[in-house]
Amino acid sequence: MIEDKNQQKTQLSDLGEFGLIDHLTKNFKINHKSTIKSIGDDAAVLDFKDKKIVVTTDLLVEGVHFDLSYMPLKHLGYKSVIVNLSDIFAMNAKATQITVSIAVSNRFPLEALEDLYAGIETAAKIYNIDVVGGDTTSSTTGLLISVTAIGEVENNNEVYREGAKPSDLLVVTGDLGAAYMGLQVLEREKEVYKVNPNSQPDLEAYSYIIERQLKPEARKDIIKLLKDLDVKPSSMIDISDGLSSEIIHLCKHSKVGCDLYEEKIPLDPQVISTCEEFNIDSTTVALNGGEDYELLFTISQDDYSKIKANPNFTVIGYMKEAQAGMHLVTRADTKIPIKAQGWKNFNA
Amino acid sequence: MIEDKNQQKTQLSDLGEFGLIDHLTKNFKINHKSTIKSIGDDAAVLDFKDKKIVVTTDLLVEGVHFDLSYMPLKHLGYKSVIVNLSDIFAMNAKATQITVSIAVSNRFPLEALEDLYAGIETAAKIYNIDVVGGDTTSSTTGLLISVTAIGEVENNNEVYREGAKPSDLLVVTGDLGAAYMGLQVLEREKEVYKVNPNSQPDLEAYSYIIERQLKPEARKDIIKLLKDLDVKPSSMIDISDGLSSEIIHLCKHSKVGCDLYEEKIPLDPQVISTCEEFNIDSTTVALNGGEDYELLFTISQDDYSKIKANPNFTVIGYMKEAQAGMHLVTRADTKIPIKAQGWKNFNA
Numbered sequence: 081m082i083e084d085k086n087q088q089k090t091q092l093s094d095l096g097e098f099g100l101i102d103h104l105t106k107n108f109k110i111n112h113k114s115t116i117k118s119i120g121d122d123a124a125v126l127d128f129k130d131k132k133i134v135v136t137t138d139l140l141v142e143g144v145h146f147d148l149s150y151m152p153l154k155h156l157g158y159k160s161v162i163v164n165l166s167d168i169f170a171m172n173a174k175a176t177q178i179t180v181s182i183a184v185s186n187r188f189p190l191e192a193l194e195d196l197y198a199g200i201e202t203a204a205k206i207y208n209i210d211v212v213g214g215d216t217t218s219s220t221t222g223l224l225i226s227v228t229a230i231g232e233v234e235n236n237n238e239v240y241r242e243g244a245k246p247s248d249l250l251v252v253t254g255d256l257g258a259a260y261m262g263l264q265v266l267e268r269e270k271e272v273y274k275v276n277p278n279s280q281p282d283l284e285a286y287s288y289i290i291e292r293q294l295k296p297e298a299r300k301d302i303i304k305l306l307k308d309l310d311v312k313p314s315s316m317i318d319i320s321d322g323l324s325s326e327i328i329h330l331c332k333h334s335k336v337g338c339d340l341y342e343e344k345i346p347l348d349p350q351v352i353s354t355c356e357e358f359n360i361d362s363t364t365v366a367l368n369g370g371e372d373y374e375l376l377f378t379i380s381q382d383d384y385s386k387i388k389a390n391p392n393f394t395v396i397g398y399m400k401e402a403q404a405g406m407h408l409v410t411r412a413d414t415k416i417p418i419k420a421q422g423w424k425n426f427n428a
Numbered sequence: 429m430i431e432d433k434n435q436q437k438t439q440l441s442d443l444g445e446f447g448l449i450d451h452l453t454k455n456f457k458i459n460h461k462s463t464i465k466s467i468g469d470d471a472a473v474l475d476f477k478d479k480k481i482v483v484t485t486d487l488l489v490e491g492v493h494f495d496l497s498y499m500p501l502k503h504l505g506y507k508s509v510i511v512n513l514s515d516i517f518a519m520n521a522k523a524t525q526i527t528v529s530i531a532v533s534n535r536f537p538l539e540a541l542e543d544l545y546a547g548i549e550t551a552a553k554i555y556n557i558d559v560v561g562g563d564t565t566s567s568t569t570g571l572l573i574s575v576t577a578i579g580e581v582e583n584n585n586e587v588y589r590e591g592a593k594p595s596d597l598l599v600v601t602g603d604l605g606a607a608y609m610g611l612q613v614l615e616r617e618k619e620v621y622k623v624n625p626n627s628q629p630d631l632e633a634y635s636y637i638i639e640r641q642l643k644p645e646a647r648k649d650i651i652k653l654l655k656d657l658d659v660k661p662s663s664m665i666d667i668s669d670g671l672s673s674e675i676i677h678l679c680k681h682s683k684v685g686c687d688l689y690e691e692k693i694p695l696d697p698q699v700i701s702t703c704e705e706f707n708i709d710s711t712t713v714a715l716n717g718g719e720d721y722e723l724l725f726t727i728s729q730d731d732y733s734k735i736k737a738n739p740n741f742t743v744i745g746y747m748k749e750a751q752a753g754m755h756l757v758t759r760a761d762t763k764i765p766i767k768a769q770g771w772k773n774f775n776a
Binding site for chain 2: 213233
């Protein structure tokens with residue numbers, strides 16, 4: 081038999097709004113005692129007893145935050161959850177619930193939204209999150225996803241961007257710059273594909289950095305680890321816009337300065353080799369690339385012994401008095417002011 | 429002096445994302461003790477002690493939910509808050525915080541977003557809500573607003589869509605159909621304007637219905653009133669999609685049937701006269717028009733004496749056993765099954 085390449089697709093209009101929500105969310109399970117009422121009423125009802133609640137929201141727009149020519153919808157659904165959970169973890173909190181709203185044009189068949197929700201469901205399962213609400217609507221063009229994440233934290237355990245003190249150590253989890261370099265590879269492949277749609281790309285050598293771009297993870301494990309190590313950071317933020325931008329946030333909110341050591345910035349070997357291939361400075365990528373979803377935090381020097389042996393953590397600098405300013409100390413031992421100039425202007 | 433009609437507009441790119449959020453939210457004040465940390469960190473932190481929390485979210489898309497040719501941006505900002513608060517009140521809860529995310533194309537100058545946020549700020553002030561977070565991003569086309577609202581309710585005071593019992597009375601607040609007829613007038617004026625841009629519309633006769641469309645209110649007052657009257661509804665929902673659709677939701681969730689009396693449906697005289705002018709059946713408008721943001725609820729017959737003298741409430745029917753079905757009892761005393769067919773098919 082000849083394969084039917086034009087499989088029947090289901091039009092969204094066949095289901096209607098209520099039918100669509102029911103269909104897409106029917107597999108979502110409730111796991112948290114705090115979720116009293118989930119999808120299906122005017123609002124969700126949550127009960128956190130005597131804990132504090134943290135709330136964050138992010139909007140992902142097609143053509144701005146993602147390109148469906150290389151971002152599979154399942155990965156997009158997964159990533160849209162991750163970017164929000166990362167903000168909850170950056171408060172030293174446990175993520176418990178999300179709401180997911182999407183606006184979608186009628187160029188997407190039902191099967192596309194099923195893929196998107198499969199990714200959302202996978203993230204919800206892995207991170208143990210209840211999906212408790214949302215809204216599904218049509219858009220005149222493109223796809224847009226709005227996620228709100230809710231979490232809980234024991235009183236006095238919450239960590240803000242403010243709170244860092246001079247002489248505190250600046251610590252980062254994981255490694256930096258990979259998501260940005262993954263994007264560069266994907267965009268190069270897209271250009272190659274445009275010229276020759278039959279080309280078969282071999283992306284084996286870029287597997288780590290592409291995964292960091294298409295299927296990032298949020299550092300839930302770090303929140304547990306910090307608790308187990310009995311370390312409460314003095315300030316914390318997640319790295320979504322790039323190390324420079326996040327350091328500036330911590331310093332401004334905490335009213336301190338900072339020395340960041342270039343040689344200490346953790347880079348994966350694949351980031352280094354791909355930067356060489358693209359003739360891009362790897363430090364610049366780490367500082368300005370963004371989308372790493374690692375955690376950046378400060379701790380008292382007294383806590384150094386608790387984290388020093390752990391491979392998840394790299395001490396990359398220390399905080400100073402505000403008037404000392406924020407500087408990158410280069411390998412050549414020169415000091416360059418840290419600015420959030422964005423990618424293009426950084427070397428200007 | 430000749431008036432300068434080309435006032436200098438500020439491009440969004442001049443401010444950058446962080447500057448834009450700071451600029452637009454600098455006037456927002458915090459009024460709730462439960463708001464521990466607001467805009468400016470990875471997430472907001474809220475503390476509700478021993479109350480339950482309710483959460484709802486809605487997405488408003490240009491070209492789908494609003495038309496900027498007759499919807500002023502300030503009103504749009506106001507309405508985007510109202511539609512969410514209405515869902516919180518429909519849980520018998522108090523609204524306390526919102527997050528607001530917008531995606532906006534670069535055809536909007538800063539001044540347009542200032543108008544939008546002025547409307548959001550006005551709604552926040554009038555309804556005593558703290559704006560605690562959000563996201564501002566670019567879009568490739570048009571404007572999109574995503575609002576998440578959070579509220580609190582004393583334990584056991586929450587009211588769901590389920591809970592109505594046979595013989596319970598069906599009660600609605602205010603009057604119905606006005607927002608839909610306001611939209612019809614505005615769309616007619618838009619067509620007139622296209623033909624003759626110099627026409628000066630006289631909309632005096634439609635002031636109430638246009639206000640219901642452009643600047644709706646949510647029934648915060650009803651939640652207080654029900655408490656003062658010591659009435660806890662057995663089920664409740666807000667009227668966003670039209671009376672038919674909401675009755676079906678209550679009946680399905682509560683596993684009951686319903687008789688709705690056509691002659692009891694509350695209509696404003698302006699709705700009746702405009703329906704006559706447009707040659708549309710006013711009952712059909714009330715049943716299917718939507719965007720009324722009134723509350724629809726059921727109460728035990730024992731509570732009837734508490735609400736009967738109050739002009740805010742109209743008893744429009746009563747609940748029956750599920751097998752009796754859901755019916756509209758017409759003025760001619762015939763029974764028509766209630767269906768959520770949407771506007772166009774209702775008379776088919």
